Amino acid sequence: MKYCNKCGVHSEDAENRCPLCESFLLDEGGESGPSRYPDLELTLNWYTVLKRAYLFFAILIITASIIVDLLRGMGISWSFLSIGVVGYSWTVIYHAIRTNTHFASKILVQAIAGSLLIFIIDYMSGTVGWSVNYVIPQILIFANAAIFVLMLINFMAWREYVFYQLVMTFIGLLPIFLILFNVVTRPVMSYVSVGISAAILVGTVIFGDKTVKSELIRRFHI
Amino acid sequence: MTSWHRLDNAANVFPLIAHQTFSNVFRVATELYEPIDAELLQHALDVTLPNFGNFNFRIRRGFFWYYFEPTNARLLVREETLRPCAYIDTKNRHHHLMRVVYYRNRIAVEVFHAITDGTGALNFIKALTENYLRLKKGETLPEAIPRLKIQSELEDSYKKHYKKALKNEKGALGEVSRALRLKGKLLPVNTMGVIHGTVSVDQLLAHSRSIGVTLTEFLVGTYVWAIYHTKQEEGLIKRPINIAVPVNLRKFFESNTNMNFFSHINVTLDATKEPVSHEDVIAIVKKQFREKISKEQMLKNISKDVALRNNPLTRAFPLVMKNIFVRLAYMKNVQAYTSTVSNIGKVEMPELFKEDVKQFELLVNVSAIDPIKCGLCAYENRLVITLTSQLESTEIQKNFFRKLVEQGLTVTIDTNGAYYEIL
Numbered sequence: 252m253k254y255c256n257k258c259g260v261h262s263e264d265a266e267n268r269c270p271l272c273e274s275f276l277l278d279e280g281g282e283s284g285p286s287r288y289p290d291l292e293l294t295l296n297w298y299t300v301l302k303r304a305y306l307f308f309a310i311l312i313i314t315a316s317i318i319v320d321l322l323r324g325m326g327i328s329w330s331f332l333s334i335g336v337v338g339y340s341w342t343v344i345y346h347a348i349r350t351n352t353h354f355a356s357k358i359l360v361q362a363i364a365g366s367l368l369i370f371i372i373d374y375m376s377g378t379v380g381w382s383v384n385y386v387i388p389q390i391l392i393f394a395n396a397a398i399f400v401l402m403l404i405n406f407m408a409w410r411e412y413v414f415y416q417l418v419m420t421f422i423g424l425l426p427i428f429l430i431l432f433n434v435v436t437r438p439v440m441s442y443v444s445v446g447i448s449a450a451i452l453v454g455t456v457i458f459g460d461k462t463v464k465s466e467l468i469r470r471f472h473i
Numbered sequence: 474m475t476s477w478h479r480l481d482n483a484a485n486v487f488p489l490i491a492h493q494t495f496s497n498v499f500r501v502a503t504e505l506y507e508p509i510d511a512e513l514l515q516h517a518l519d520v521t522l523p524n525f526g527n528f529n530f531r532i533r534r535g536f537f538w539y540y541f542e543p544t545n546a547r548l549l550v551r552e553e554t555l556r557p558c559a560y561i562d563t564k565n566r567h568h569h570l571m572r573v574v575y576y577r578n579r580i581a582v583e584v585f586h587a588i589t590d591g592t593g594a595l596n597f598i599k600a601l602t603e604n605y606l607r608l609k610k611g612e613t614l615p616e617a618i619p620r621l622k623i624q625s626e627l628e629d630s631y632k633k634h635y636k637k638a639l640k641n642e643k644g645a646l647g648e649v650s651r652a653l654r655l656k657g658k659l660l661p662v663n664t665m666g667v668i669h670g671t672v673s674v675d676q677l678l679a680h681s682r683s684i685g686v687t688l689t690e691f692l693v694g695t696y697v698w699a700i701y702h703t704k705q706e707e708g709l710i711k712r713p714i715n716i717a718v719p720v721n722l723r724k725f726f727e728s729n730t731n732m733n734f735f736s737h738i739n740v741t742l743d744a745t746k747e748p749v750s751h752e753d754v755i756a757i758v759k760k761q762f763r764e765k766i767s768k769e770q771m772l773k774n775i776s777k778d779v780a781l782r783n784n785p786l787t788r789a790f791p792l793v794m795k796n797i798f799v800r801l802a803y804m805k806n807v808q809a810y811t812s813t814v815s816n817i818g819k820v821e822m823p824e825l826f827k828e829d830v831k832q833f834e835l836l837v838n839v840s841a842i843d844p845i846k847c848g849l850c851a852y853e854n855r856l857v858i859t860l861t862s863q864l865e866s867t868e869i870q871k872n873f874f875r876k877l878v879e880q881g882l883t884v885t886i887d888t889n890g891a892y893y894e895i896l
Contacts, residue, residue, distance in 0.1 A: 252885070258871060258874060258875050258878065259875065259878035259879070259884070260670070260874050260875075260878060260884045260885065260886050261883070261884065261885040261886070262885070262886055262887065263885060263886070263887040264886075264887050264888055264890070264893075266890075266893050268893070270668060270867060270870075270886070270888045270892045270893070271668075271867050271870055271871035271874060271875075271886070272871055285577065286889075286890055287504070287576070287577060287578075287579060287887060287889070288553070288557075288576065288667070288888075288889035288890055289552075289553050289554060289576055290890070291554070291555070291556055291663065291664060350564055351562075351564070352564065410475070465477075469477040469533075469535060469540055469542075470535045470536055471535060471536050471537065472479070472535060472537065472538060472540065473537045473538070473788040473789070
């Protein structure tokens with residue numbers, strides 16, 4: 252034990268300075284035990300570094316493409332492409348790699364973000380067609396099938412997949428509107444996507460029964 | 474089928490504002506006389522945890538509200554390496570919303586405030602320590618106790634006790650004006666300054682009684698005075714000092730819950746016009762404690778909160794938007810308080826284990842915008858006053874402890890070493 256003459260308090264710390272007033276302490280005898288707290292491990296957080304590097308390059312790339320666009324004098328067009336790519340990579344880094352959310356949720360978010368990126372690329376290259384006709388329906392089919400297969404493999408915890416599976420099937424049904432509004436000109440892939448989504452949706456609801464109901468109640472309770 | 478659980482009325486605001494630098498985590502810890510055996514502690518935890526339903530919760534997002542679901546993951550005890558009350562990642566889907574760490578003779582339980590309050594956490598650490606000491610004394614505990622589901626321990630007592638008719642009445646908080654804010658150079662991120670001051674309960678009780686106040690009133694008063702005195706020397710008393718003091722509602726309402734059930738009062742000192750002495754401050758604090766802490770006032774407080782939660786408009790907003798509103802409300806609310814003093818009272822242990830336990834401590838988390846707080850916890854004759862702070866300066870702590878010494882009390886301090894790095 253030590254004693255601070257100025258503060259009048261006893262100190263059990265091993266250091267011989269008073270943490271309150273910084274003056275030197277008098278030794279009162281007896282042993283000061285080891286510190287009751289560990290030395291902190293102040294490790295560099297790799298994620299913070301990655302985040303900063305990402306932000307730096309994102310600003311650099313977007314600014315550069317806007318400048319190039321302006322110099323070409325044809326309005327800002329190609330910049331949207333680089334903004335799309337930068338945005339999509341962020342969902343990969345943040346959502347797919349960084350967070351520890353459910354795997355099905357990662358597939359869901361990647362399917363949506365990937366579809367958007369593909370659409371931007373298609374749109375920017377002038378001819379809207381190949382993205383909505385082929386690629387996006389294929390992404391949706393793949394994502395739907397992936398969640399479904401994972402749910403079967405991980406059967407013991409299938410309840411956790413239900414919500415994501417339902418949302419994914421609804422998104423898989425969306426191409427039907429694209430067909431109705433004539434955005435899609437080659438509808439074969441879209442029909443497959445709608446068909447598979449509808450089948451999985453009906454299957455999940457029928458086999459899921461109470462689980463699906465309970466999952467929806469907890470997700471949407473007000 | 475696994476069950477799910479609504480957040481209680483107080484919990485709803487916690488997940489929304491938790492953040493890497495603002496963790497909403499608090500710690501209750503117990504110091505034993507002998508070093509902790511990690512294996513036995515793990516065993517004790519495995520046996521204790523199933524009996525505390527809410528400590529098994531993890532948090533999930535719904536479309537309108539968050540909700541709890543029990544996790545099946547095994548919670549592992551760890552040796553302490555982080556700063557006290559470090560952030561608990563609520564987004565991680567397997568996580569418990571708590572951690573159990575040990576270091577030398579100490580067992581510490583750190584919980585995210587959404588699942589429980591001080592009383593609930595104390596119940597948990599007492600049960601854990603008891604089981605640990607049983608094992609230590611060579612008793613055998615059953616490997617796994619079937620999960621008990623005690624509904625009364627998981628009830629939302631706010632909802633049970635509020636009175637709809639009182640929702641528009643002004644509670645003990647009334648109108649809280651903007652308060653004096655504590656600012657200054659901060660300690661490095663990922664560190665927190667901790668100063669424990671230990672005083673004798675008997676000595677403190679005798680002293681408080683001799684000046685006609687309770688122990689809590691005396692300590693809160695002295696803390697308010699320490700802030701006042703520090704800021705007055707700097708010439709910065711431009712607004713009233715408002716201290717939030719949490720009140721355990723189980724004292725006023727019949728409740729067995731282990732989830733949140735507290736409210737708080739605002740202890741205010743307006744010394745912007747003329748200077749006050751320590752005696753004045755104590756008298757002002759005493760008066761406010763006696764006026765503001767009553768069943769009717771508390772009922773008004775909770776009725777207002779529950780009414781807001783139950784308002785159809787509040788309910789209809791998607792969670793994403795609720796998050797934005799709660800953040801804004803929080804930023805406004807934080808301006809109304811200078812600091813917090815939380816007293817979780819006196820801990821009792823069974824006769825058999827009394828000799829093995831040295832003390833209990835409460836550490837309240839701080840952040841850059843809420844940089845210093847005070848936690849009180851008593852066990853037998855030892856009252857541990859813990860001042861946690863993000864400020865580099867220890868001026869307030871110095872004035873506080875010097876005042877206690879001046880009043881004739883014997884104070885022994887120890888720290889977590891955060892201040893020595895910068896001496």
